[in-house]
Amino acid sequence: MGLSSPAVVRPIVRRTRGDGHGPITRLMSPSDLGQVLKPFVFMDMFDADRKTVQAMADMPVHPHSGVATVTVPVEGRFRYHDAENGSGTIGYGGVEWMRAGSGVWHGKELSADPDVARILGFQLWLSLPADQETAPPVSRYIEAQDIPRDGPAHIVVGRYNRVQSPVPAPEGINYLLVTLIPGQQWTYVPPAGHSVGWLALAEGELQSGESIQASELVIFETGETPITLEATSEQDAVFVLGSAVPHPHPLHLGRYSVHTSATALAVGERRIIELGKKLKEAGDRRTASGTIPVYR
Structure with missing residues (x-):
């Protein structure tokens, strides 16, 4: 089975x-493919069973500035608990959006929902434009029912075919979560100016x-030619796809x-040092559900 010969x-x-x-x-960091795909500058895919998820939970908190992080589960669910954002779960189609801006830890x-055996998903970093890179931090936890769809695509970030994501992201960036069933075709038509295009495939072919x-x-290839895709294995093809207007600035990199x-x-680096000192003074901030809210 193959594509039906797009033009x-x-x-x-x-x-x-x-x-x-x-x-x-x-899959990508700011020092390698992030230079090619900016404003998309970093991408991790995580795939952990219940035991490994527990080990990951022991990793220390760390700082960021100048970026936004976008965490999307493909399989399994995360729990969140934040005084400013309430509590709930994020599964397929949901997202954690965090604009680090001037600095966060x-x-x-x-935390992984204790009822799931596997957590599979992606964490993306976006480089922020100059007017947002030192702005106050913003966190959003948006559950799947609140992320709009266009056909097989959840519009996680941006606007596509008049469907607008609720994520407060910079203009000129689209980030979609898509599942195609075996044999299904789908074409992504980039908005005007979106000459950066890529995808990362979690499952299927x-x-x-x-x-x-x-x-x-x-x-x-750089340009605005549509991207036509077909799921060609016997299982669903689950992937994220990004397109954007190119980030016009060089990337100035710190450790975080x-x-x-x-x-x-x-x-940004001065600010996260200051926050780190205050974080130590704040003591134990762990919630009853085991999460530790973003410190900003």
Whole structure:
């Protein structure tokens, strides 16, 4: 079974399986493919069973500035509990959005639902525009029923075919979660100006001029040519797809930060040091459900 000959196939120009470290595979970082795909600058795929999820929960909190993080589960569910955002669960189609902006410490604001045997999903970083990179932090936990759809796609970030995500993201960025059943075709038509295009496949197999396998991230040729995909294995193809207007600034990198200038990076790094000191003074902030809210 193959694609029914679209007029133009948008070529795949790069592909990667990243570097695996236990349950986490780093598909992209700001020092490698993030330079090509900015404003998309970092992507981890996580795949953990219940025992491994518990080990991941012991990882320490850490800081960020200048970026937004977007966490999307594909299988399993996360719990959240935050005084400013309430409590609930995020499963397939839901998202945690965190604009680090001027600085945050985080890493334990989500915990795996104890009833699930596996957590599979993605965490993405977006480099923020200059007017947002040192703005006050914002967190949102949006459950699946509140993320709108267009056909097989959940519009996690951005606007597509007049469907607007509730995530308060910068303009010019789309990030979709899509599932295609075996044999199903779907075409993504980028909005005007969205010349950056890529996808990462969690499960199944896709055809787009050539085969895309599970656990791969592929980059499409720069341009606004539509991306036509078909699910070609016997299981559903589950993937995230991003498109954007290119980020116009060089990336200034710290250990936990990405900014548009050396000056903004210095501001962000000073702020997260100050927050780190206050965080130590704050003591135990763990909630009854075991989460530790973002510190901002």
